[in-house]
Amino acid sequence: MRLIRRSFLAGTILLSGLPFNAHAEQTTLRVGQAISIFRPMFEEAVKLFQVDNPDIQVKLEVAPGEQPEMIQELLRKAVVNDLPDVTFQGYNYLRVVADRGLAVPLDPFIAADTDWKGGAFSPSVADSARVKGTAYGLGVGFSFPMLYYNATLVEEVLGNKPFPTDWDDIVSLAGAIKAKHPNIIGGFVRSNAATFQALIESHGGKLMSADDKTIAFNGPAGKSVFGLLRDFGQAGQSSMTMTTPQSRQAFVSGAIGIFTDSSSLLSKHTQEIAGKFRLGVTALPVPAPAGRVPAAGIAAVMTAKDPKQQEAAWRFLKFLTGPKGQLLVARNTSYLPTNSVAVEKDPALKAFLGSQPNLAPALESIGKASPWYAFPGQNSAKIDKTIEDIMQSTSSLKLPPEQALLELTQQVERLL
Numbered sequence: 001m002r003l004i005r006r007s008f009l010a011g012t013i014l015l016s017g018l019p020f021n022a023h024a025e026q027t028t029l030r031v032g033q034a035i036s037i038f039r040p041m042f043e044e045a046v047k048l049f050q051v052d053n054p055d056i057q058v059k060l061e062v063a064p065g066e067q068p069e070m071i072q073e074l075l076r077k078a079v080v081n082d083l084p085d086v087t088f089q090g091y092n093y094l095r096v097v098a099d100r101g102l103a104v105p106l107d108p109f110i111a112a113d114t115d116w117k118g119g120a121f122s123p124s125v126a127d128s129a130r131v132k133g134t135a136y137g138l139g140v141g142f143s144f145p146m147l148y149y150n151a152t153l154v155e156e157v158l159g160n161k162p163f164p165t166d167w168d169d170i171v172s173l174a175g176a177i178k179a180k181h182p183n184i185i186g187g188f189v190r191s192n193a194a195t196f197q198a199l200i201e202s203h204g205g206k207l208m209s210a211d212d213k214t215i216a217f218n219g220p221a222g223k224s225v226f227g228l229l230r231d232f233g234q235a236g237q238s239s240m241t242m243t244t245p246q247s248r249q250a251f252v253s254g255a256i257g258i259f260t261d262s263s264s265l266l267s268k269h270t271q272e273i274a275g276k277f278r279l280g281v282t283a284l285p286v287p288a289p290a291g292r293v294p295a296a297g298i299a300a301v302m303t304a305k306d307p308k309q310q311e312a313a314w315r316f317l318k319f320l321t322g323p324k325g326q327l328l329v330a331r332n333t334s335y336l337p338t339n340s341v342a343v344e345k346d347p348a349l350k351a352f353l354g355s356q357p358n359l360a361p362a363l364e365s366i367g368k369a370s371p372w373y374a375f376p377g378q379n380s381a382k383i384d385k386t387i388e389d390i391m392q393s394t395s396s397l398k399l400p401p402e403q404a405l406l407e408l409t410q411q412v413e414r415l416l
Contacts, residue, residue, distance in 0.1 A: 025055065027312045032061040032077070032084030033070040035298065037268065041332035048328065049319045056312045063088075066244065068192075071096060071381055078102055085304035085313045088140070090296065091372035092193065095131050096380055097301055103136040104302040109314050110135065115322075122340040125321045129299040137299035138317045140325070141335025143264035144284070144293055144365040145198040151280035153177050153184070153257045163282050170258065170285070171231045177257035178236035186236045187258040188247055189229060191391035193384035195260055197294050199225040201370055204288030212376045215416075218409040224287070226401035229394040238397040252276070260284070262296060263362035266334035270358070283361040292370035297335055323349060336362055379415040386411050 034042040039062050046058045063070040067090040077083050078100065089097060097103040110116050110126055128139035147163075147170070154163060157176045164170050174187025189195060196217075197207055205221025208214065217225075242250060251259040252272040261269070266281065273279050284293060300320055302313045319325045323346035326337040330352055336359070337343050343350055353359065375383045390408045393399040399407070 026057050027055060027308060028057045028059055029086065029309065029312045029316060030059045030061065030084035031086045031088075031316065033063040033074055033087045033089065034060055035066065035070065035088060036062050036064065037066070037265075038333050041328060044332070045320065045325060045328055048324060049316060052319070053312075053315055056315065058316070067093065068381060068384055074102070075100075075381075083303045085302070085309045086316055087301050087303055088298050089137070089301055090194075090298055091128065091139075092197075092296070092374045092384070093380070094129055094136055094299060094301070095374035095376070096378075097303075098131040098134070098136045099378075102301075102303055104304065104310065106135040106138065106302060106314075106317075109302075109310075113314075113318070115318065120341060121318075121321060122338075122342075124340060125338050128295070128297070128338055129301075137301040138321050139338035140298050140300050140320050141264060141329045141333060142295050142297040142338055142366075142369075143262040143335050144295060144362045144369070145195060145260060146263050146266075146284060146361045146365075147258060147282045148251065148261055148269060149258045149280045149282070150251075150254060150256070151278035153181065153277070154280060155278075156180060163280060165282075165285055167228055167231075167285050167287065171228070171235050174232065174237075174258050175235040181257075184254075185240060185250070185256045187232050188237050188242075188251070188256045189232050189260050189391075189395060190244055190247060191388045191395060192244065193387045194262070194294075194296055196225070196387045196391060197373060198284060199228065201294055202284060202286045202288065202291040204291050207373050208375065215409055215412055218405055221288075222405050222408075223401065226394050226404045229391055229404075230397065230401050233395040233397045237395050241392060241396050263359065263365075264297065264333050264335045266356075266358055266362075267332060268334075279358070281358045281361050283364050286368060291368065293365045293368045294372050295366075295369045296372055297338070327352065334359065334362075336366075375412070375416065377416055383412055383415050386415065 042060055046060050050058060061084060063073055071089060071093040074087050125138050126135040129135055129137035157173060164173060178186035200207060200217050200221050203221035203224045205219060206216040209216050250256050252269055254276050270279060300317045304310045304313045321339050323342045326339050326342045327349045329335050330337055374380050390404050394401060394404040
């Protein structure tokens with residue numbers, strides 16, 4: 001009896017060989033664009049799924065990089081007609097896969113599914129992955145931006161005072177940490193489209209008008225956001241330019257005092273810090289009275305066109321959003337479950353969430369949650385990269401806030 005067979009070919013992991021009836025007809029299911037930082041979780045998910053579904057052999061393809069690289073890999077595979085049967089994509093890229101006809105609408109599967117009719121899945125599972133009213137995926141996990149901080153360094157400056165809740169005091173704290181420890185970056189705001197949308201909406205703004213025709217981030221909210229990026233640069237962030245992987249490694253090693261990141265990284269950061277310092281977390285400040293916090297995360301999208309492959313893909317999607325899959329995701333990633341029915345009915349999942357006090361800031365953000373926005377047209381990925389570049393130029397003090405906002409507005413207008 002073979003338990004696991006792994007074959008590494010061109011960055012692809014082949015997981016197979018779990019016990020099954022040798023005479024049963026096998027279906028090979030290609031699952032692509034699995035997020036590399038959660039590779040162990042996806043491997044375990046495949047193993048558990050195949051225990052319950054021995055007639056399906058899953059070929060798991062781990063994507064290079066993060067969400068921007070994942071969508072680009074999928075688009076390249078579409079050009080050469082090499083799509084997987086299931087792909088994982090961030091909510092901000094669902095519009096791209098839907099508009100290009102790559103995603104299979106799931107409403108017919110939902111309508112015909114007896115478990116769905118029986119109330120085993122909350123509406124949020126499908127509603128979180130809808131584009132213009134149609135479900136093009138199932139939400140696997142929610143995440144919210146949070147502030148992570150080195151509580152050991154913060155206590156040196158604040159003593160027993162609570163962590164500040166407004167940006168001015170947070171920037172001041174970052175500067176004080178830098179002053180005490182010149183080799184440490186006091187505060188670091190990651191440059192990417194996810195952070196940008198969260199900052200814009202928490203300051204009361206929007207990325208685009210409701211009809212998707214007019215840029216809306218270039219008003220007071222945009223001015224505040226780019227001013228904030230400059231302030232962090234002046235407080236020490238400009239001393240080093242880092243990619244997202246580099247900044248995450250710097251934080252868990254103790255080289256950054258205050259750090260913006262997703263709640264889905266909580267488990268990973270906690271494990272990697274492993275006693276190096278005390279970890280603190282808090283909700284992202286929401287300066288505007290009507291400010292919102294966009295819910296990010298990942299969705300599982302069916303791209304299979306063959307009916308037999310679709311049936312296998314649907315079973316895999318249901319597994320991930322059912323009790324076993326949601327518990328696995330929560331334990332390994334700190335994504336919040338999308339299936340509230342599973343949370344209420346599964347004792348193990350409910351107990352696990354109750355044992356994670358550091359998830360409280362993310363849970364606190366749910367009341368201010370807003371849908372994830374994706375720019376219209378074929379250039380949404382290019383727009384996201386443009387946002388990243390100009391944010392980084394501002395926090396590194398290469399561009400003043402006013403010029404950065406103007407350049408971003410002009411470049412996005414050209415790409416729309």
